Amino acid sequence: MVYIVQVLVEHPTHALDTAFDYLANEEIMGGVRVAIAFGYQRIIGYVLGCEYSSMTKEELEKIAGFKYRYISEIIDERPLLNQELQELSLTLAKLTLSPRISCLQAMLPPQLKPSTNKSVRIKYQKVIKVINKNIVVNTVKQQEAYQFLKEHADIPLKDFPYSRGLLNKLIEQKAVLVVDEEIYRDPYLDNQKKEHEFPLTPDQQKIVGSIISKINTYHTALIHGVTGSGKTEVYLHLSKYVIKNNKTVLMLVPEISLTPMMVNAFKHKFGKQVAILHSKLSSGERYDEYRRIINEEVKIVVGARSAIFAPLEKIGLIILDEEHDSSYKQETKPRYQTTQIARIRGKYHNCPVILGSATPSLESYSRGQKGVYDLYKLPKRINQFPLPEIELIDMAVEIRNKNYSLFSKAMKEKIQTCLDCGEQVILLLNKRGYATYVRCLDCGEVIKCPHCDVTLTYHKVDHKLRCHYCEHQIEMPKICPHCSGEQLKLVGTGTQKVEEQLETNFKGAKVIRYDVDTTKQKDGHQKLLDQFARKEGNILLGTQMIAKGLDFENVTFVGVLNADISLNIPDFRANERTFQLLEQVSGRSGRGKKEGTVMIQTYNPEHFVLQCVKNHDYLSFYQEEMRTRRLAIYPPYVHLVSILIQGKDETVVDQCALQIKAYLQKQLEDMVILGPANSLVYRMQDIYRKRIMIKFTNSKLLYPVLEKMSDFYNKKGNKVNVVCDFNPYNQI
Numbered sequence: 001m002v003y004i005v006q007v008l009v010e011h012p013t014h015a016l017d018t019a020f021d022y023l024a025n026e027e028i029m030g031g032v033r034v035a036i037a038f039g040y041q042r043i044i045g046y047v048l049g050c051e052y053s054s055m056t057k058e059e060l061e062k063i064a065g066f067k068y069r070y071i072s073e074i075i076d077e078r079p080l081l082n083q084e085l086q087e088l089s090l091t092l093a094k095l096t097l098s099p100r101i102s103c104l105q106a107m108l109p110p111q112l113k114p115s116t117n118k119s120v121r122i123k124y125q126k127v128i129k130v131i132n133k134n135i136v137v138n139t140v141k142q143q144e145a146y147q148f149l150k151e152h153a154d155i156p157l158k159d160f161p162y163s164r165g166l167l168n169k170l171i172e173q174k175a176v177l178v179v180d181e182e183i184y185r186d187p188y189l190d191n192q193k194k195e196h197e198f199p200l201t202p203d204q205q206k207i208v209g210s211i212i213s214k215i216n217t218y219h220t221a222l223i224h225g226v227t228g229s230g231k232t233e234v235y236l237h238l239s240k241y242v243i244k245n246n247k248t249v250l251m252l253v254p255e256i257s258l259t260p261m262m263v264n265a266f267k268h269k270f271g272k273q274v275a276i277l278h279s280k281l282s283s284g285e286r287y288d289e290y291r292r293i294i295n296e297e298v299k300i301v302v303g304a305r306s307a308i309f310a311p312l313e314k315i316g317l318i319i320l321d322e323e324h325d326s327s328y329k330q331e332t333k334p335r336y337q338t339t340q341i342a343r344i345r346g347k348y349h350n351c352p353v354i355l356g357s358a359t360p361s362l363e364s365y366s367r368g369q370k371g372v373y374d375l376y377k378l379p380k381r382i383n384q385f386p387l388p389e390i391e392l393i394d395m396a397v398e399i400r401n402k403n404y405s406l407f408s409k410a411m412k413e414k415i416q417t418c419l420d421c422g423e424q425v426i427l428l429l430n431k432r433g434y435a436t437y438v439r440c441l442d443c444g445e446v447i448k449c450p451h452c453d454v455t456l457t458y459h460k461v462d463h464k465l466r467c468h469y470c471e472h473q474i475e476m477p478k479i480c481p482h483c484s485g486e487q488l489k490l491v492g493t494g495t496q497k498v499e500e501q502l503e504t505n506f507k508g509a510k511v512i513r514y515d516v517d518t519t520k521q522k523d524g525h526q527k528l529l530d531q532f533a534r535k536e537g538n539i540l541l542g543t544q545m546i547a548k549g550l551d552f553e554n555v556t557f558v559g560v561l562n563a564d565i566s567l568n569i570p571d572f573r574a575n576e577r578t579f580q581l582l583e584q585v586s587g588r589s590g591r592g593k594k595e596g597t598v599m600i601q602t603y604n605p606e607h608f609v610l611q612c613v614k615n616h617d618y619l620s621f622y623q624e625e626m627r628t629r630r631l632a633i634y635p636p637y638v639h640l641v642s643i644l645i646q647g648k649d650e651t652v653v654d655q656c657a658l659q660i661k662a663y664l665q666k667q668l669e670d671m672v673i674l675g676p677a678n679s680l681v682y683r684m685q686d687i688y689r690k691r692i693m694i695k696f697t698n699s700k701l702l703y704p705v706l707e708k709m710s711d712f713y714n715k716k717g718n719k720v721n722v723v724c725d726f727n728p729y730n731q732i
């Protein structure tokens with residue numbers, strides 16, 4: 001008699017999920033990692049299930065027709081994921097058409113991924129626990145120490161101020177015990193001062209009250225609150241209520257390092273009850289936070305996208321702040337939408353899911369309007385501070401007036417005035433897909449990556465050209481690689497260049513450049529923002545990164561250098577993204593007592609997106625954009641799935657793409673199937689990439705067809721690979 005154990009492994013070559021049967025002499029729980037021999041390798045697998053058999057190994061082998069092997073080692077004492085999360089991994093695999101193993105990988109912190117068995121050393125310390133409070137001890141001195149221990153629960157042994165002899169006596173009398181306790185590396189140790197609490201405004205109170213009245217029912221609430229309307233305070237109050245009732249809170253933000261203010265707000269209010277999960281923590285720190293959650297020592301988890309899988313029990317509230325943010329969509333396997341996962345968990349725990357934003361996604365807002373979500377509004381800023389005045393500046397006029405500089409005349413004057421008054425400025429360089437590249441003035445060629453269809457980007461620090469899609473990099477050439485001409489010109493505007501121009505234009509102004517390059521180190525973001533908060537900088541210059549959640553009361557001017565870039569991206573969300581970015585960044589101005597202004601430089605001042613931003617008019621934007629989406633048949637009127645077909649051989653990719661299209665058309669007669677078309681970056685790392693897009697309203701028919709198709713193409717040894725991306729955000 002043996003146990004037959006189903007083990008899921010990450011097959012080294014196979015893209016598909018495969019579970020293999022192994023034997024064990026004891027029962028192994030689903031969700032535990034085991035080591036197994038696989039071919040000649042020893043690999044780590046993940047137990048899916050275990051069945052008792054009354055037969056012997058030999059009898060089983062006779063039936064099966066092959067030889068079984070035994071599990072080599074059981075790695076975990078208990079399952080890594082609880083029942084809820086194990087089931088969720090299955091749902092996730094189905095929803096995203098991804099291998100289950102990739103879902104498990106996505107759900108666990110790197111140290112615990114099924115395919116690794118790196119052990120992370122857990123740190124322990126000895127602490128003294130009082131196990132019986134009512135012992136009558138022998139001596140006065142003992143009584144004193146005993147009393148001390150009763151008042152100082154779980155004090156570390158090293159901090160015990162009495163003698164060891166005395167302690168031993170207390171242990172002998174079974175009054176206290178010394179135990180090993182895990183100690184955690186706390187990355188936010190310095191931030192634990194408690195802040196004062198504001199009384200809620202009537203608008204805030206209404207929302208808090210209403211959500212509390214339905215706190216034990218699963219539903220989704222969308223809070224549309226303008227920038228600076230105090231959404232954070234609403235989250236904090238609701239969280240406090242939930243943990244007082246002995247439940248837990250999952251608080252998601254787009255990117256932890258870009259939203260330090262939200263993290264701090266939670267840390268200040270709830271101190272050690274909060275765990276922070278994010279990618280910049282050291283692996284030890286991340287592991288500790290994870291263990292604190294598993295050991296049920298935290299009540300609130302704050303984290304970015306992947307924190308949606310935090311192993312919290314008894315969840316009473318799930319919040320997604322800045323719900324419109326595209327980082328909530330995972331862009332690698334499994335390609336899930338965090339909101340969708342939040343709703344699955346909310347349903348399981350019977351708790352509300354709150355989505356908050358000043359610029360809700362069209363998908364969410366339309367659900368709010370239809371009543372699928374409860375829609376709440378915070379239409380005013382706190383303390384009746386007005387939203388900032390916005391001025392659109394027509395850059396075509398500047399050019400007509402022979403001003404070719406990055407700054408319009410008006411913006412230059414405005415920045416100077418702010419600097420003169422000691423007020424601070426935030427400048428946005430909208431840079432998506434637009435960086436500094438090299439063009440030859442003789443032959444007109446642009447220097448491109450030899451492996452990808454993109455230009456190489458110039459990096460001033462080391463004077464190199466780099467590809468942002470692969471690792472390719474070269475020294476900045478002296479002559480043109482095409483015609484050997486010597487007139488190579490840097491084209492485009494990067495933050496480094498703007499920084500230089502600011503420093504020449506505004507003598508003495510201190511510029512803090514906030515972009516991927518200056519925020520690389522672990523606390524990079526926090527350091528620069530702290531500097532700015534301490535007024536050690538006059539101008540904060542950055543890319544999209546500065547648009548999120550910053551709250552500086554001394555900032556009275558926000559300037560957008562080039563509003564148009566994101567309008568021209570070939571993506572149906574281009575208008576929506578531009579509106580969100582401009583409205584969000586404008587919202588950083590005038591959040592204190594002093595009124596704020598905003599200037600937006602554009603070549604399209606009449607464009608409805610810019611007009612709506614100017615008037616802070618979300619609703620008009622929403623209505624106009626919904627009209628466009630309805631006419632063009634795009635979400636939220638339909639769902640999309642993008643099918644990426646990729647391979648090294650261009651002809652094979654081409655043929656397969658056509659085959660797939662024909663197959664889908666036959667199977668899915670009523671659906672709109674577009675393409676195949678070249679992907680935006682057609683060649684990436686020498687891989688050719690085509691896309692097919694399906695518009696659908698009912699996914700029931702679609703899933704089995706797509707599953708069959710991708711299983712067929714993703715077989716071992718096939719020359720193409722197919723990826724299905726539901727609700728795609730990124731068409732690159």
Ligand SMILES: Nc1ncnc2c1ncn2[C@@H]1O[C@H](COP(=O)(O)OP(=O)(O)OP(=O)(O)O)[C@@H](O)[C@H]1O
Binds near residue numbers: 199225231233551
């Ligand atoms: N009830 C209140 N009384 C006084 N001040 C408050 C209250 N609620 C919030 N505030 C303050 O108002 C400011 C704006 O709040 P918060 O940052 O939460 O806005 P928000 O809605 O999240 O804005 P954004 O979407 O722009 O990030 C903060 O400085 C906050 O401390």
Ligand SMILES: [Zn+2]
Binds near residue numbers: 440480481482
């Ligand atoms: Zn040339």
Ligand SMILES: [Zn+2]
Binds near residue numbers: 450451470472
């Ligand atoms: Zn490249």
